[in-house]
Amino acid sequence: MPAGLKPILELQEITKAFGGVEALRGVDFALSPGEIHGLVGENGAGKSTLMKIIAGVHADFSGRFILDGRETRFRSVRDAHAAGIAMVHQELSVAPDLSVAENVFLGNQPTNRFGFVQWRRMAREAGEQLKRFGIDVDPMSRLGDLPIGLQQLIEIARVLFSGARIIILDEPTSALSPPEVERLFATLKRLRDEGTSIVFISHFIEDILRVSNVVTVFRNGRKVAETRAADTNKPALIEAMIGHGREALEETYTHDIMLPPPAERPVVLNASGLSLARSLRDVSFDVRAGEVLGIYGFMGCGQLELARILFGKLKPDQGSLAIAGEQKAFRSTAGARRAGIAFVPESRRDMLFHQEPVYKNISISVLDRISSLLLKPSRERKIAARQVDQLRIRPAAVELDLGMLSGGNQQKVALAKWLSYPPRLLVLCEPTRGMDVGAKNDVIHIVRDLRAKGLAVIVLSTEPETVLSLADRIIVLKRGAVVREFSNERISKDRLLEAA
Amino acid sequence: MTSGESVTVPAPDRKRPHRLAVMLRSQMRNIAPFLTLICLFGFFAAASPSFATLDNLGNILTQISVTGIIAVGLTFVILCAEIDLSIAAIANVTGIAVAYFTLQESYVNIANVPMPGWAAILLALALCALLGLVNAFGLTVIGIPSFIMTLAMMQIAAGISALLVRGQIAYKVPPLVTTLGSTSIGGIPWIVIVAALMLLGGHLVLTYTRFGRYVYMVGGNREAAEYSGLNVKLILGSVMVISAVCAGIGGMLGVAHFGSAQQNEFDTYLLDSIAAVVVGGTSLFGGRGGIGNTIVGLFVLGVLNNGLDHVNIDSFLKILIRGLILLAALVINVYAQRLRERTAD
Numbered sequence A: 001m002p003a004g005l006k007p008i009l010e011l012q013e014i015t016k017a018f019g020g021v022e023a024l025r026g027v028d029f030a031l032s033p034g035e036i037h038g039l040v041g042e043n044g045a046g047k048s049t050l051m052k053i054i055a056g057v058h059a060d061f062s063g064r065f066i067l068d069g070r071e072t073r074f075r076s077v078r079d080a081h082a083a084g085i086a087m088v089h090q091e092l093s094v095a096p097d098l099s100v101a102e103n104v105f106l107g108n109q110p111t112n113r114f115g116f117v118q119w120r121r122m123a124r125e126a127g128e129q130l131k132r133f134g135i136d137v138d139p140m141s142r143l144g145d146l147p148i149g150l151q152q153l154i155e156i157a158r159v160l161f162s163g164a165r166i167i168i169l170d171e172p173t174s175a176l177s178p179p180e181v182e183r184l185f186a187t188l189k190r191l192r193d194e195g196t197s198i199v200f201i202s203h204f205i206e207d208i209l210r211v212s213n214v215v216t217v218f219r220n221g222r223k224v225a226e227t228r229a230a231d232t233n234k235p236a237l238i239e240a241m242i243g244h245g246r247e248a249l250e251e252t253y254t255h256d257i258m259l260p261p262p263a264e265r266p267v268v269l270n271a272s273g274l275s276l277a278r279s280l281r282d283v284s285f286d287v288r289a290g291e292v293l294g295i296y297g298f299m300g301c302g303q304l305e306l307a308r309i310l311f312g313k314l315k316p317d318q319g320s321l322a323i324a325g326e327q328k329a330f331r332s333t334a335g336a337r338r339a340g341i342a343f344v345p346e347s348r349r350d351m352l353f354h355q356e357p358v359y360k361n362i363s364i365s366v367l368d369r370i371s372s373l374l375l376k377p378s379r380e381r382k383i384a385a386r387q388v389d390q391l392r393i394r395p396a397a398v399e400l401d402l403g404m405l406s407g408g409n410q411q412k413v414a415l416a417k418w419l420s421y422p423p424r425l426l427v428l429c430e431p432t433r434g435m436d437v438g439a440k441n442d443v444i445h446i447v448r449d450l451r452a453k454g455l456a457v458i459v460l461s462t463e464p465e466t467v468l469s470l471a472d473r474i475i476v477l478k479r480g481a482v483v484r485e486f487s488n489e490r491i492s493k494d495r496l497l498e499a500a
Numbered sequence B: 001m002t003s004g005e006s007v008t009v010p011a012p013d014r015k016r017p018h019r020l021a022v023m024l025r026s027q028m029r030n031i032a033p034f035l036t037l038i039c040l041f042g043f044f045a046a047a048s049p050s051f052a053t054l055d056n057l058g059n060i061l062t063q064i065s066v067t068g069i070i071a072v073g074l075t076f077v078i079l080c081a082e083i084d085l086s087i088a089a090i091a092n093v094t095g096i097a098v099a100y101f102t103l104q105e106s107y108v109n110i111a112n113v114p115m116p117g118w119a120a121i122l123l124a125l126a127l128c129a130l131l132g133l134v135n136a137f138g139l140t141v142i143g144i145p146s147f148i149m150t151l152a153m154m155q156i157a158a159g160i161s162a163l164l165v166r167g168q169i170a171y172k173v174p175p176l177v178t179t180l181g182s183t184s185i186g187g188i189p190w191i192v193i194v195a196a197l198m199l200l201g202g203h204l205v206l207t208y209t210r211f212g213r214y215v216y217m218v219g220g221n222r223e224a225a226e227y228s229g230l231n232v233k234l235i236l237g238s239v240m241v242i243s244a245v246c247a248g249i250g251g252m253l254g255v256a257h258f259g260s261a262q263q264n265e266f267d268t269y270l271l272d273s274i275a276a277v278v279v280g281g282t283s284l285f286g287g288r289g290g291i292g293n294t295i296v297g298l299f300v301l302g303v304l305n306n307g308l309d310h311v312n313i314d315s316f317l318k319i320l321i322r323g324l325i326l327l328a329a330l331v332i333n334v335y336a337q338r339l340r341e342r343t344a345d
């Protein structure tokens, strides 16, 4: 352990199991005042579980929990709050039906002497806080109406400004665009210098190395390494995370890559003149068989809406879609699916059935191919098991309720559900969000496989790395319009960012 | 830095934290209603010698049959996290319609339109299906919440009933309906057999068909169902029609069972059917439960109603007791949902 101040929080020999699954096995963890502690590890390694123990979500674990040198035990999230611990969860946990201001003050709204909420004051203060963090929204608007990235920012802002002295951020940057990430990091560093302790979980190892003082690596429910950030580097961390032999993962592109010339293949999808009030202006493009089209843009550039139009969830005000030369106006997502389009939204909560077993989650989109009238559960299980195997979903048990998988593994299930019967066009929003390096690499290979089989793929992302690692051709969206297309040329992350 | 040695060694069998408790918790929704049933049964059996007899068991079965038939369709609706408040009114209007198209005794003062029995039955079924379609249209195409849409339908169906009978009472229904509604075979009332078959049919559809799976998935997470490419509107529309048709069948047989068709005859069946489904443990939030739960719920209600008649209680108090038991069941329903959510955290 790095020499430093006396830890503010110390966990010893923490063990935690869910049913038969051991999520943590005798983990030690210490947090010093005024440090940013980076946490990395594969999907399902136990990062979120440990953090939830600290934040009082899981009260049922074994081991010692020492805060300020005294052994304690939280029985609830409220206990943790009272002790000055706040957490941004990996899964967005905002209240979509409440206003932005209410969300910012969730649980401690300013009240007057009589216990009534002071609405005006709350709205004003929320607005000020958010502005300080670079977010400009009407504090009285309904949170659920905002784009998911903005919701995430607001949740982060709420926790950062809650006055907590220990702040836990579980993959906070997954829905943020680069400038927002920069702002977040600046704020984190300021808070650290003011003495706040911060735990920061991310699958972006560069980010971890850049902001953390100390990095801890988890693997299979154990802590396998803890080191000062200055003393390590990316390959070493990846090796600690997933073992030897897989260090050469092609996950990031700091160097240039060369986009191939356009292929002479039939056009699968042609979009022309798509417009949607307040989000899209005259967007036209096409995708060919065996091609991966990347659509890059900052949060709020209209990609989410665009993807939903392609899948029949939103109707464009203007413009049209043609699949293999045939004009289509989808009246429902079912119509889009029948036309051979598959869709993975950016938020897995919207895509998955948490109370149902994994195999039902995987089979749902292809059920009509498997069975006509009667279900064939054994076929479903077999198909699901194959996908679980191919995508290395862990734990590899198709009977487990989906809610019991770790975040990254859930994300893989969302992809798995479309792969048993490959569609004609696959629309992926943020396909690698929340995935560890190994899983990201798996996804890259899967997409390349599908491309080789002649599928058309559209990848929409706010992460330049995702687009760069997958796409053959890239279009950049800015405020709802196509501003640039990259094809058959050299491109780098910087050039992509510049264009956006 | 040190990289961990072999970390895939299976952990030594440390204490497996109360697996049974976890299972019990997640099954709470199914266990609680069953325990309620057993307790009620035990209580009444002890309190009254005439309760736990074969004869009385037959009574209970007959008493819950009409509710049972109506509750089949309602189970589909509630599994989708919707509600149908028009079932009793649709049952009523269908029962009245089938009588309206049957030749009545001359002293019945209704301007009815006599037809052959099969035609009367088909027309009545068409009527309830049509009303179900209107519900479906309002819910899925216009986007009126089912609570409000079916509230309106309740009035509409009551209005049609009123226009058809104009305050009179009709007695005759087609022979097939009379047979199924008020006669027995081998000592077992036909209506019990019909209810059992419909419940069984509903169970098979929900458990073994693709449509049944869709119903659960739409109820479990509607957004996800849509993003999986399911035709959510079609499924919601279908369950509204299924509900109306089940209510219609219950209404026709009910009319034969009661021996008359008149306005407001089924009013108590709305609450009874909802109670049966919810008391049985089907989640009001959708996606959890099923016909098995509904059957348990039916028996809880049946035993309660019947048992209260066997013990000496002020009949006004009975209403209160029924209400309290219902409340308890609702509390358990919501509580079970929370427990599940927490275990899935």
Ligand SMILES: Nc1ncnc2c1ncn2[C@@H]1O[C@H](COP(=O)(O)OP(=O)(O)OP(=O)(O)O)[C@@H](O)[C@H]1O
Binding pocket: A018, A019, A021, A022, A023, A041, A042, A043, A044, A045, A046, A047, A048, A049, A050, A090, A394, A395, A403, A404, A405, A406, A407, A408, A409, A434, A436, B343, B344, B345
């Ligand atoms: N509520 C739960 N019930 C059952 N098992 C669970 C539950 N929560 C987590 N697990 C299991 O515990 C293990 C650790 O999960 P955890 O969420 O801590 O992983 P993680 O390191 O945060 O992964 P990711 O990067 O994918 O978010 C996984 O195997 C997961 O399936």
Ligand SMILES: [Mg+2]
Binding pocket: A047, A048, A049, A090, A170, A406, A407, A408
């Ligand atoms: Mg996690």
